[in-house]
Amino acid sequence: MRTCEKALLHARTVAQEGNKNSASDAGVAALMLQASCAGASLNVRINLSGLKDAEFVQQVAQQSAEIVRNVETTTREVLTEVEKSLGV
16 A cells, blocks of 8 residues: 555656656556555455454554545546646
């Protein structure tokens, strides 16, 4: 999940500063990374349900939710930049 979050920063950079013809590639990358993060979050949540350490479960669940929120926000930012580049 953290890797998705970090990779999205690169996609945002490409969308903002890269060749305009590669903007759609940055958008696709952002969507794929968002989907990967969402899937990983589902795996985290199902695995947490089997643990007994409530403090650990809460901590990891909060971290996971924060990463998902960050990824969703950055994905929206990337897609906004992509839309600007499309010109249609």
